[in-house]
Amino acid sequence: MTHYSRRRVLKMVGLVTIASAAGQLLPLPRLNAAQSLINVTGLDDFMQVSQLLTQQENLNATVGRALLLALTQTQKGFLQALTQLKTLLQNQPALLQQDHLTFAADADSEKLAKVILGGWYNGVVGKGNHALYVTYVNTLANLLVDDKLVPPGFSYGECGSWAQQP
Structure with a gap:
């Protein structure tokens, strides 16, 4: 794998990680709002x-x-x-x-x-x-x-x- 390809792979992994983290964090305000309804x-x-x-x-x-x-x-x-x-x-x-x-x-x-x-x-x-x-x-x-x-x-x-x- 060339240096350029490795860098692209690392960027993709970084984007997937950030997207996953954002997906995990975004629902939290809705969860807190739902918890306050109880x-x-x-x-x-x-x-x-x-x-x-x-x-x-x-x-x-x-x-x-x-x-x-x-x-x-x-x-x-x-x-x-x-x-x-x-x-x-x-x-x-x-x-x-x-x-x-x-x-x-x-x-x-x-x-x-x-x-x-x-x-x-x-x-x-x-x-x-x-x-x-x-x-x-x-x-x-x-x-x-x-x-x-x-x-x-x-x-x-x-x-x-x-x-x-x-």
């Missing part, structure tokens, strides 16, 4: 239900807001279903003491509870082409083991040190 009551209810389901008192409010936004986009009638789930959990706290999360009398609330838990633990809401990626490092699954394990994809050593046997 009323505080919806966020409070979501955080209360999330604390009950996860049995975690100190959930990250920023992650909670992002999960709430993703859930309202992927789950039809989410806020109404959330209110129903909150009422169910408050009226029947024994449901959360079971080995397996099952609500025999209310399958829709059980499904919603599992979707909420999946969002907190996996950082993804929805399935297939409609799945929304919310967080990775801040998932409860990673936070529960962060004192022992480095999140996958992160290497806290020199390049390639992860490949050497301990």
Whole structure:
């Protein structure tokens, strides 16, 4: 490859990188505007239900807001279903003491509870082409083991040190 060709390739890579970065940054004002549309009551209810389901008192409010936004986009009638789930959990706290999360009398609330838990633990809401990626490092699954394990994809050593046997 000649010097001229290399320079053209580097310019193209630079343009693609800038275009990709711009594409990632431009939707942010719309996201912030959409986040402000979620009323505080919806966020409070979501955080209360999330604390009950996860049995975690100190959930990250920023992650909670992002999960709430993703859930309202992927789950039809989410806020109404959330209110129903909150009422169910408050009226029947024994449901959360079971080995397996099952609500025999209310399958829709059980499904919603599992979707909420999946969002907190996996950082993804929805399935297939409609799945929304919310967080990775801040998932409860990673936070529960962060004192022992480095999140996958992160290497806290020199390049390639992860490949050497301990």
